[in-house]
Amino acid sequence: MSFSPLIRQLIDALRILPGVGQKTAQRMALHLLERDRSGGLRLSQALARAMDGVGYCQQCRTLSEDALCPQCSDPRRDDSLLCVVEGPLDVFAVEQTGYRGRYFVLKGHLSPLDGLGPEAIGIPELEQHIARGRFSEVILATNPTVEGEATAHYIAQLLAPRGLSLTRIAHGVPLGGELELVDGGTLAHAMAGRRPIGG
Amino acid sequence: MSFSPLIRQLIDALRILPGVGQKTAQRMALHLLERDRSGGLRLSQALARAMDGVGYCQQCRTLSEDALCPQCSDPRRDDSLLCVVEGPLDVFAVEQTGYRGRYFVLKGHLSPLDGLGPEAIGIPELEQHIARGRFSEVILATNPTVEGEATAHYIAQLLAPRGLSLTRIAHGVPLGGELELVDGGTLAHAMAGRRPIGG
Ligand SMILES: [Zn+2]
Numbered sequence: 538m539s540f541s542p543l544i545r546q547l548i549d550a551l552r553i554l555p556g557v558g559q560k561t562a563q564r565m566a567l568h569l570l571e572r573d574r575s576g577g578l579r580l581s582q583a584l585a586r587a588m589d590g591v592g593y594c595q596q597c598r599t600l601s602e603d604a605l606c607p608q609c610s611d612p613r614r615d616d617s618l619l620c621v622v623e624g625p626l627d628v629f630a631v632e633q634t635g636y637r638g639r640y641f642v643l644k645g646h647l648s649p650l651d652g653l654g655p656e657a658i659g660i661p662e663l664e665q666h667i668a669r670g671r672f673s674e675v676i677l678a679t680n681p682t683v684e685g686e687a688t689a690h691y692i693a694q695l696l697a698p699r700g701l702s703l704t705r706i707a708h709g710v711p712l713g714g715e716l717e718l719v720d721g722g723t724l725a726h727a728m729a730g731r732r733p734i735g736g
Numbered sequence: 737m738s739f740s741p742l743i744r745q746l747i748d749a750l751r752i753l754p755g756v757g758q759k760t761a762q763r764m765a766l767h768l769l770e771r772d773r774s775g776g777l778r779l780s781q782a783l784a785r786a787m788d789g790v791g792y793c794q795q796c797r798t799l800s801e802d803a804l805c806p807q808c809s810d811p812r813r814d815d816s817l818l819c820v821v822e823g824p825l826d827v828f829a830v831e832q833t834g835y836r837g838r839y840f841v842l843k844g845h846l847s848p849l850d851g852l853g854p855e856a857i858g859i860p861e862l863e864q865h866i867a868r869g870r871f872s873e874v875i876l877a878t879n880p881t882v883e884g885e886a887t888a889h890y891i892a893q894l895l896a897p898r899g900l901s902l903t904r905i906a907h908g909v910p911l912g913g914e915l916e917l918v919d920g921g922t923l924a925h926a927m928a929g930r931r932p933i934g935g
């Protein structure tokens with residue numbers, strides 16, 4: 538008992554956020570109720586608008602409410618470079634390095650044990666996207682994990698016949714880590730040190 | 737750039753939550769968008785309902801959308817015991833000890849340097865509440881911090897002429913800590929070991 542129903546429901550709902558347990562959810566709920574109701578209402582609206590309005594970019598397949606995301610709709614970017622990543626947060630991470638080419642966003646990595654093959658993560662769409670574009674280099678920037686490496690090598694083999702330059706970000710990124718957690722300097726170094734990847 | 741406007745607004749709005757910085761907010765936003773949109777909508781509704789609907793219990797002044805909170809509306813509780821705490825989270829913490837008397841919830845503690853005197857934290861209302869009730873014991877369960885101790889002693893002096901039993905939770909709770917962070921066992925022990933407090 539002890540909290541009234543609306544407060545209990547708010548605490549329960551906050552627990553859907555990753556990393557938020559019961560005590561943290563209680564502190565968040567009480568903080569908003571006691572000190573920041575206008576912030577709480579703003580968060581409510583931002584959630585409703587984003588959950589209802591955000592879909593996927595038609596070109597790179599990152600999350601976006603517009604048909605084209607900010608990266609795809611920017612005419613000043615280099616159309617000859619394509620950077621392939623596992624998810625939208627990786628786009629943000631790679632942007633911090635100063636990269637100004639295009640992107641393609643997979644739905645994670647190949648994971649045969651979980652039944653996630655090439656179709657499940659969008660590799661056919663990647664192939665179509667490359668066939669339609671005029672890329673000279675495809676940078677495989679999947680995570681430096683076992684699965685990310687395997688995904689990069691699978692794509693490299695698939696694209697080898699196209700005569701593109703296929704590169705992999707250098708192992709400046711710590712092995713076993715996740716790209717989105719790497720600091721910008723390390724990732725910039727890894728981007729600069731990218732090298733051809735064998736099919 | 738890199739995130740579309742609705743996603744950027746969601747990330748900004750999530751940062752109002754205590755302890756949530758930019759990276760955590762990004763992970764939360766993308767988690768909801770990619771894996772739990774229905775949870776995100778449920779959180780949006782829970783926030784809107786709580787921010788608009790929750791006020792204060794007329795009796796104990798804890799947060800509640802009803803005129804009386806669950807503790808005040810429960811007829812089976814002991815009307816002769818009153819537990820005075822600094823905030824709604826402390827009610828939750830004291831409930832875990834098995835306490836089944838009544839509560840009065842202050843708005844924090846006395847803090848003269850911040851201009852927070854007895855009126856600002858609701859001590860006149862506490863006096864009225866005690867005058868109207870038929871309490872035989874008032875348990876001062878403010879935080880075991882310097883400010884919480886000072887607040888307990890101030891209230892004890894104020895109430896001394898009333899001939900009530902005035903007790904303070906025992907110093908089983910770690911000095912300098914916050915009540916809501918103490919584990920239930922320690923707090924139960926401190927409640928059991930409460931002792932009279934001099935005016
Ligand atoms: Zn795009």
Ligand SMILES: [Zn+2]
Pocket residue numbers: 793794795796797798804805806807808809
């Ligand atoms: Zn109440």
